[in-house]
Amino acid sequence: MLSFRGGVHPSENKHSTRHLAVETLPLPPVVFVPMSQHIGAPAKPVVEKGAEVRTGTVIGEAQGRVSVPVHAPLSGTVTGVTEMPHPLAGNRVMTVVIESDGKDTPDTGIGERAADDFTPEQRIEAVRAAGVVGMGGATFPTFFKLSPPKEKRIDTLLINGCECEPFLTADHRVMLEQPAEVVDGALLIARALGVENLIIGVEDNKPDAVETLRRILPSVSDGAQPCSIRILALKTLYPQGAEKQLIKACLNREVPSGGLPMDVGCVVQNVGTAVAVRDAVRFGRPLIERVTTVTGPAITEPKNLRVRIGTPVKALVDYCGGYRAAPAKLIMGGPMMGIAVASDEIPVLKGTSGVLALDADTAAELEDHDCIRCGRCIKACPMGLAPQRLYYHILRKRLEAAERDHVLDCIECGCCAWTCPAKIRLVHHFKFAKSEINARKRRAG
Amino acid sequence: MTQLTVTASPHLRAPGSVRLIMWLVVASLVPAFAGSVWFFGWRALMLTGLGVVSAVGFDALAQKLFGRKVTVDDGSAVITGLLLALNLPPAVPWWIPVVGSAFAVVIVKQFFGGLGHNFVNPALAARAFLVVSWPGLMTAGWLAPRGGNLSGIDGITGATPLAVLKNASEIAGPGGDPAGLLAQAQSWPVVGRLFFGSVGGCLGETSALLLLAGGVFLLVTRLIDWRIPAGYIGTVLVLALVLPGPKHDLLPYLGHHVFGGGLMLGAFFMATDYVTSPITSRGRWVFAVGCGILTVLIRLWGGYPEGVSYSILLMNVATPLIDRFTRPRLFGRVKKATG
Structure with a gap:
């Protein structure tokens, strides 16, 4: 089963909305x-x-x-x-x-355009002008990810349909209700980037979405496929939808510490973003x-x-x-x-x-306890960090030590704090340390 | 609209808590404790009760004195008192568990900052303290268990099974037959007694079966890392196999090493203490193998017949060092080739 190392599996809690049409x-x-x-x-x-x-x-x-x-x-x-x-x-x-x-x-x-005749530059400009950003939550401007520097060769576009956050079902419904738009949008991005591989990654707790996308594929890609297309079912494990973990699961490539997906030849876009790109390119719809x-x-x-x-x-x-x-x-x-x-x-x-x-x-703030060194945070961390160690550094105000132990690699996914039996607010401490370290760096120029 | 709480993510937490973990560990020790009462009678109940009550009492007292929050309901002092008592010879006087518990929770635990901050296992450190302070009481206070005798060997009533292995010639006496004694010890009926518990030893260590029941519970609930008992017991087995020793019949001899003495109690319940063992999987392997090596070395060539508690204490001290050299591998540290 395709996955990454670490991670946790919280109760999914998606049952109340997964079957509800948008x-x-x-x-x-x-x-x-x-x-x-x-x-x-x-x-x-x-x-x-x-x-x-x-x-x-x-x-x-x-x-x-x-x-x-x-x-x-x-x-x-x-x-x-x-x-x-x-x-x-x-x-x-x-x-x-x-x-x-x-x-x-x-x-x-706003109106339909001859998008199939667009040059890659025209597509990217349409995406920019429509104000499209990453809709999974990170909100990074999409056009920027579609215009990587020349020296970075991008061979794979990953469309993120994991929706690994508990409770949320928006992406799931988009994949079920607008599968053709998702695939069309993905192909538009793939052509703008000129990639050879297009992969749509979906957690295996959404088999209906995998099925629907696979069924729609032949009718959308109309033979003029610019690249190979695969729809992959990934293990249901949080944070499968985190960019670096998704790349690891689908391609077994590791984005280097401090690097970006393009450093390993990838661009990752959320399924909702793919639909937004289609609306922007084909219809000029912002x-x-x-x-x-x-x-x-x-x-x-x-x-x-x-x-x-x-x-x-x-x-x-x-x-x-x-x-x-x-x-x-x-x-x-x-x-x-x-x-x-x-x-x-x-x-x-x-x-x-x-x-x-x-x-x-459910919102009750739990009383925290001293760390008992159970090691669960280390097992859970998808970035291979030692949250317990970082926490000790930060408590003692040793930010240099925290930086040396790679606190800046923390993706704030929350696995460590979720699993901690002592209920220590680890992410809170890491967010603080990261912003302090980054602020010091900026001050130092 | 009511006041909304604004705190950093994550907003939900896994079920479970430090308190739950500790009380489940207490539960896992219940079979061994019940066994000690069965084998050694009301004495075992009295000594264990005194150990637990005084550990909890001294823990609360120390927390009050140091101006800390009193958290004895977290169950950790109960574990310390219980483990200490289970590590005592059954004939020790009533004040031994009281003094031991006081040392464990006040000096070893609270002096260093309380639960999570002690650098050695409190119960084991207290046992070591008792052994050096009252060596006579702590190394000779053996009693025959119900339905058996001290050595598990017919006619030998003055030594525990591991002592027989270690000092066969002395026990056989002048003109005796040490080889015959070893042959008698390394037989399947004796190993059976070691497994079920009708042999001499500390209160909680005699029945491997009951300890195994608690150990399996801890493994199944994933409260302990399987690597520590597996690495520890596995290392003892391998070393006992390859190193020279008072071997007579190989398989029963290995049975003595695994089921005799405190290995089961140590490997499942004491070497697995989170606070004093390494935090990563790799570190736990190193720790477990280290415990195994030290235990066999002490048993074969050391000054004592048994070496489990000192082995674990020594490895506890090595834990910060092990942690330092067994960090988890950072994601993306090795730059992989693309394409």
Whole structure:
């Protein structure tokens, strides 16, 4: 069975939404669109208060090399262009507020194109102009990954359909309901990159998705295949969907410490991103909506929803019947790597793969204990780190030692903290150490 | 809307806790403890009870004195008291487990920072302390078990099985027949007694069967790493096989090495102590093999008939060093060829 070394297997908890077809959330009356929904420089607002926008109109222009534009998720009137706290990071970021006119009038630029005749450069530009970012949660601008430096030869495109986070089923539903779009999008990316291999990796807890993709394959690839296509079932093991672990499982290549997938000839894209790329290249449709799973013990009726970017989370929860119990923790993303937020008034972002509401029981902060050196964290770490050792270094404020023991290789997957019987908040300590070390490096120039 | 908690991921944790682990280890020792009561009577209950109660009491007292949170309900002091008692000869006076427990939890554990910070196994360190302080009591306090005698050999009542192997000529006496004694010892009925427990020895070490029952429980629940008992017992077997020794009949001789003495108790319950053994799988192999080598060397050429507790203590001390040289392999450290 294809897999990587380490990892954990938390309760999957996907049963409440895995069989539910994606429902489209009605247009919200107002959306809040932060200019920073991707890794890299925030976009710069190019609309003013009072402006009329259509669905898909550019409202923020890319700034700098690693940045993408941001578009109006619906048509209506701009009622504010102001600084607001970023929903996840908390720093203040320019946010465009749009009141819906209820008509959802598309922007003139959107319409079918002769995408098959595009050059690779045209495809990549279409992806950039549509504001496509990695939709698995990392939100790295997709066009940038599609334009690797000349000296890096890319031979394989990996499409990530693992969805290894417990509770989340958005990618699963996309693969079941839009398999042709997933494969078409993947092929478009493959052609832009000029790769020989295309692999779609799916955890084996989604055999229906593997089956569906395999069945659709002949009809989509119409004989003019630019590369070999394989759909691989991977062991259900968290974090199978982490970039480096996925590459290891599918190709048995190890991204070198401190390196990127392109260093081993790979580009990895999420299935949702593949669909977004197709929309962008074939239809000029910008990334203004996504599928997300609203779930968790505090949600009355968990659902998979297609929502416009900028929709307040509260609207999603209300559509799902509201809270069944007072929420104690609200998480954007899954339980292993998602980010806890302070309010449900924050908007859905391009990277919001799920909204998870925990009740008081499941969110209980467990009292921690001194480490008893059981070694479970070391067994669980998919990066081959010694979390227990790093934790001791950080407790004693020995950041140089933590760096020497490769804390910067930590991918913050949470396996160590999940498995720790002493309930030590290991990831919390590692995030702190990484940001301190990186800050010192920046100060040192 | 109610106040939401905002903390770092992961937001869910695996079931289980330090407390659960400790109490499951206590449960795994129940068969051996019950066996000690069966073989040695109420004395065993009294000594074990005193060991456990005083370990818990001194642990709480020390935590209070040092201004730490009192966490005796985590079960770790219960394990220490239990293991110490199971490592005592059955005829020791009542205060021996009390003094031993005090040494184990106050000096070995709490002086170094409490559970997780001690560098040697508290119960074993206390046993070593008792042996050097009251050698007479600790090396001669043997009793015949119910339904058997001290050596497991008919007519030999003054020595434990491993002592017979070690000192056959002395035990046989002037003009005696040491070779005949060894032949008598290395027979299947004697090995059977070693396995089921009707031989002399420390309270908890006589029945390999009962220890194995607890050990299998710990393996099946994955509370201990199989590498340590496998590496330890395997090394003892191999070395006993290849090294010269008082061999008469090979298989029963190996049976003596495995089932006689404290190997089962040590390999499953003491060498596997998380706090004082290496943290990686590779390190645990090194540790286990080291314990095995030292045990056989002490048994064959050392000053004592048995070497399990000193072997584990020595390897406990070597643990930081082993950890240092057996780090896990970093993902992506070896740059693989592409394509």
